Amino acid sequence: MRAITDAKSDLGLWKTHADNRGLIIVLVEPSSAERWLPGETELARDVLRLCRQRFSLDSERVVVGGQAGGGALAYRAVALERDDLRGCVVFDARLAGPPITDQPDNRFSLLIGRSDKSTLAERLERDLGLLRKAGLPVVVVRRDGAADRLTGGDMAAVTRWIDLLDQI
Secondary structure, eight states, X not given: OOOTTOOTTHHHHHHHHHHHHTOOOOOOOOSSSSOOOGXXXXXXXXXXXXXXXXXXXXXXXXXXXXXXXXXXXXXXXHHHHGGGOSEEEEESOOOOSSOOOOBTTBOOEEEEEEETTSTTHHHHHHHHHHHHHTTOOEEEEEESSOTTOOOHHHHHHHXXXXXXXXXX
C-alpha cells in the first residue's frame, strides 16, 4: 500500500529492485489523497485476488505491505488473508487489528521498518516485543532518516527479504 508521501518516481525504483529478484510489486493507491480509509482493506484483498488470477505466483513469496497508514491497512488485510500469505512488510505503521500467528505448516514472517524519528517508535518497540513473544520471525530494518519516505536501501531490503522467504 503506497504511502501518501510516495513520489511517482518511486515506482521506477521498486521496478528496478523487483526486476533484479524476479518479483512482482503491485503498488495500490488510496482513494483519498490525504489518507487510507479503513474500508480499503477490502481493496487490498481484491488486489490480492486479482494478482492470483492474472499471475503465476510463488506461494512462498506472496506478501502484503505498506508504510504509515498503508502499513496499518496491510497488517489488517494480512490478518484476514493469513492462510494465503507468507509475510507482511510495514514501515513506521501501527500494528492494529487481530494478532497474526505463525503456524508450523504455514510459516509467516514480518519485516518491520522503523525510523528512530517516527512518532510511533516507542509503540513499535512494544509491538516487536509482543510479536517475538508470540514466536513470529521478525526482521527489523532500522532507519536513520525521516519516517515519511522509503529509500532505495529500504526497497532493496524488502525485495531481498521477500526473495529469501522460500528458504525459511
